[in-house]
Amino acid sequence: MANFLPSIEKLSGRENYNNWAFAMQAYLEHEDLWSCIVDIPDTPEQLKWDAKAKSKIIMMVHTANFVHITSGKTAKEVWEKLRETFQDYGLCRKVGLMRKLILTKLNDCSSMEEYVSTVVGTSQMLNA
Structure with a gap:
């Protein structure tokens, strides 16, 4: 099975966060990884899937935004840090x-x- 990156525009900031989050959620659901965002992993198998989800999210973020997520240890933490940083309700x-x-x-x-x-x-x- 070949690995591929989806044709989702990388997260660059507030201007494309909503579209990015929508597309990334669909992609993670397609890959059966969305549960990693909803739940905290606690078994070795869940940790393996969480690492995959985290890496897929990171690959779809522009490198300038790595500063916001480098301390995230799980896919859920990375997702939440991006949401807190870029989702704007103001x-x-x-x-x-x-x-x-x-x-x-x-x-x-x-x-x-x-x-x-x-x-x-x-x-x-x-x-x-």
């Missing part, structure tokens, strides 16, 4: 996203596809 963030959504103009984008992608992506971040 009012300033919502206002900024609303502003971006309102001020995005087709003239400022290189194509209709970029415009639609920007508007839909910003709307999804605002909704999340």
Whole structure:
């Protein structure tokens, strides 16, 4: 069986955290590793699966963000550190996203596809 990395954009920061977390959860579920995020491993077999889940998460994080997760000992700890660092519920963030959504103009984008992608992506971040 060949090892492969999914085509998920690496976590770069707050701007792509929600999409990244959604895709990573689906990937870990596909690999039967999501339980490592939900539970704390306590058997040798669970520790083996946890190490796999942790390494898959780390491989999908931009190297600039390693500073946030180097102390994480389990997949759950790494996941939680990323969530605490990048998931944003603040009012300033919502206002900024609303502003971006309102001020995005087709003239400022290189194509209709970029415009639609920007508007839909910003709307999804605002909704999340």
